[in-house]
Amino acid sequence: MFDETFLTHVRNRNYYHSKPYDAFDYNMYGFVKYLVSHPSDLTEWVDHRKRVTLLNMHLRNQTPSFAKDIHKALAKTFYKNPITLHGFAGFTSDSESLSVHRDKEDVLFLNVIGSINWSIWESKDWEDYTVDSMTDWSTGVVKFDKVFTPGDLIWIPRGTWHLVKPNCARVGFSFGIEGDIDPSTYI
Numbered sequence: 001m002f003d004e005t006f007l008t009h010v011r012n013r014n015y016y017h018s019k020p021y022d023a024f025d026y027n028m029y030g031f032v033k034y035l036v037s038h039p040s041d042l043t044e045w046v047d048h049r050k051r052v053t054l055l056n057m058h059l060r061n062q063t064p065s066f067a068k069d070i071h072k073a074l075a076k077t078f079y080k081n082p083i084t085l086h087g088f089a090g091f092t093s094d095s096e097s098l099s100v101h102r103d104k105e106d107v108l109f110l111n112v113i114g115s116i117n118w119s120i121w122e123s124k125d126w127e128d129y130t131v132d133s134m135t136d137w138s139t140g141v142v143k144f145d146k147v148f149t150p151g152d153l154i155w156i157p158r159g160t161w162h163l164v165k166p167n168c169a170r171v172g173f174s175f176g177i178e179g180d181i182d183p184s185t186y187i
Contacts, residue, residue, distance in 0.1 A: 114170030
């Protein structure tokens, strides 16, 4: 599933975008059915953002087969690191994601339902800030900006500043590569 181009980007700590699925037949009904059965202690509702996060989807038998396949391929590729799978959903066009932020793990993100604007930002001025203390992003430079539709996939190395803005009701799956930060030790 992950070719040499992808692995080169991972080793060089660069983001990588592709569209591995031409046709994507997962729908909101399937997701809502899954959501209703997800354990409540692994479900985070963020009312003010009109968003829900499903934690640890990789532990459930009911997880969609395409997500299981990706998780399995990641576990095989990044064999020394644990892989987590979380689902993010917003059910209205004004649901919100986080502001510009960076993650503590490498992330492979798959847009599953709806469309979102995905951007990657760069600014050396931000290095000493935490997500909570940042309110002015005007010093940032956008290096990548694209509308994602179902099937778009992006690799984001840990520490990469990024922003996801939903355009409509949406669902995305995030695969986190935890642990060691040096790709040469886990690929």
